[in-house]
Amino acid sequence: MWIADGWKDYEVIDTSDGEKLERWGEYTLVRPDPQVIWSSDKSAQGWKKPNGHYHRSKAGGGEWEFHSLPDEWQISYKDLTFNLKPFSFKHTGLFPEQAVNWDWFSGLIKDATASGRYEGRQIKVLNLFAYTGGATVAALSAGAQVTHVDASKGMTGWAKENAASSGLADRPVRWLVDDCVKFVEREIRRGNKYDAIIMDPPSYGRGPKGEMWKIEESIYPFIELTMSILSDDPLFFLINSYTTGLQPAVLSYMLGATIGRKYGGEIEASEIGLPVTTSGLVLPCGASGRWTGKQEKA
Ligand SMILES: C[S@@+](CC[C@H](N)C(=O)[O-])C[C@H]1O[C@@H](n2cnc3c(N)ncnc32)[C@H](O)[C@@H]1O
Numbered sequence: 001m002w003i004a005d006g007w008k009d010y011e012v013i014d015t016s017d018g019e020k021l022e023r024w025g026e027y028t029l030v031r032p033d034p035q036v037i038w039s040s041d042k043s044a045q046g047w048k049k050p051n052g053h054y055h056r057s058k059a060g061g062g063e064w065e066f067h068s069l070p071d072e073w074q075i076s077y078k079d080l081t082f083n084l085k086p087f088s089f090k091h092t093g094l095f096p097e098q099a100v101n102w103d104w105f106s107g108l109i110k111d112a113t114a115s116g117r118y119e120g121r122q123i124k125v126l127n128l129f130a131y132t133g134g135a136t137v138a139a140l141s142a143g144a145q146v147t148h149v150d151a152s153k154g155m156t157g158w159a160k161e162n163a164a165s166s167g168l169a170d171r172p173v174r175w176l177v178d179d180c181v182k183f184v185e186r187e188i189r190r191g192n193k194y195d196a197i198i199m200d201p202p203s204y205g206r207g208p209k210g211e212m213w214k215i216e217e218s219i220y221p222f223i224e225l226t227m228s229i230l231s232d233d234p235l236f237f238l239i240n241s242y243t244t245g246l247q248p249a250v251l252s253y254m255l256g257a258t259i260g261r262k263y264g265g266e267i268e269a270s271e272i273g274l275p276v277t278t279s280g281l282v283l284p285c286g287a288s289g290r291w292t293g294k295q296e297k298a
Contacts, residue, residue, distance in 0.1 A: 001271045003282055004100040009075035014044040014278045018056075024084060024092065025075040027051040031090045032062070035284060044278045054090040061089060074165060077102070080137050081165040083158065093132045093158060097272050097285035098200075101238055102138035105196065108236050108292065109142040118195065122172060123235060126226075128180045128199040133159025135198050135238075136173065137166045145172040147194070151207045153177050179207025181218070184225050193231040199223075200240040215243050223258050234263060237291040240272075251289025265293045 011023040015036045021044060022029050028046040030053040051069040056062040064086050072085040077099055084092045109123055122145040127136050130148040132155055139146050140163065150156050156177050163169055176183065180199075199222075205213040223239070230237075237259050239251050248269035255267045269289040273282040 001273045001282055001284070002100045002104075002288065003273050003275055004097045004285075005275050006099055006103060007077060007096060009077065010096045012274045012276045012283050013046055014040050014042065015276055015281065015283055016040040016042050016047075020276075020283065021046050021050065025073060027069055027073065029069075029086070029092070030054070032056045033283070040279060052086050054086070056090075079141055079166070080134075081162070081167075082132070082134070082137075083161050083165055094134060095131075095285070097274050098134050098240065100272050101198075101240065101288055101290075102135060104290065105135075105198070105236055105238060106138055106142035109139060109144050109196075112235050113143050117233070117235075123196065124194045124231070125196045125198065126194040126229070128184075128197065129201045129205070130159065130198075131155050131200070133162050135200070137163050137168055139196075139198075140168045140171040140173055141166065144196070147174045147176065149176045149178055149180055149183050151177065151179055151205065151211075153208075177208060179209065179211040181211065181213075181222060181225070182207065184222070184229060188225070188228045192229060194229055195231045195233070196235045196237065197226055197230070198238045198240075199226075203243040215241070215246065219246070220254055220257075223254055227258055227262055230259070230263075234259070234293050236293070239289045240286060241288075242286040246287060248287045248289065251287055255289050255291045259291050263291075263293055265291055267291050 009025050013021045016039050018036050019030050020033045028050040030050045051067050053065045054062055074081055074083055082094050125139045125144045125146045127148050130136055130150045136146050136148045156175050201215055203215050252267050252269035260267055271284050271287050273284050276283055
């Protein structure tokens with residue numbers, strides 16, 4: 001498993017009975033996690049009076065209970081800073097497990113830039129279903145030019161705030177509120193190309209005009225579609241999925257049948273996870289598939 005163990009400002013303290021106890025900077029949250037079907041002795045500090053507790057209701061959804069939690073606060077990951085606020089459906093605006101992917105592609109971007117692989121031009125990264133921009137700010141910080149696409153105006157605004165908080169507001173980025181499929185179809189017509197693509201699609205989603213996204217039906221034809229906007233010498237391709245059915249092997253087969261067939265390169269896929277400090281377990285947080293083109297070491 002690829003484990004996001006580089007955090008100082010974030011920690012999964014314990015997991016038990018459908019919930020996880022987390023530390024986000026100086027605040028503790030208890031949030032539901034359907035995978036946690038085991039129990040711990042819940043002796044860990046924080047279970048009794050967390051700063052925030054999201055109570056899931058049987059009717060679906062749920063509500064937050066707060067104990068001295070600010071409306072908004074910040075945490076950092078290496079040189080990146082993220083704005084957090086508890087909002088609908090247990091979210092905080094960040095998926096900390098993605099740090100294991102941020103580190104991976106940031107290294108590729110820095111190596112390729114240092115080796116002059118793209119003759120001094122900036123590496124063009126496309127981040128699809130980009131949410132609050134975790135991957136966008138990581139790629140900007142590594143020196144890439146980024147196109148950030150998400151259907152939600154609110155999420156895209158939040159991503160801009162994260163870039164500003166990370167001191168990256170002046171970096172080359174396009175913030176686009178759009179349906180990802182429509183956007184890629186338009187880029188094909190325009191002949192625009194990218195050296196790297198990141199996609200983290202939801203299981204189910206809707207574009208700004210209600211365009212339906214159902215991952216089982218949509219993901220493979222969408223990956224095929226993106227092959228037409230890759231540059232002649234692509235650097236990497238990353239797919240992340242939180243959808244239980246989409247196992248690592250499935251992600252690697254889809255990459256093999258598309259970008260692998262077209263460009264060769266290397267493919268690897270794995271579950272990703274977060275270390276649980278009190279138990280030593282690793283909390284599984286979905287799966288990622290990675291493709292890398294040939295590498296030229298600096
Ligand atoms: C699970 S989040 C992605 C998480 C993100 N990659 C991260 O780690 O920060 C899914 C995002 O997809 C967006 N979305 C859903 N359907 C979409 C569509 N058809 N086109 C564009 N964005 C869409 C949602 O607005 C949401 O921000």
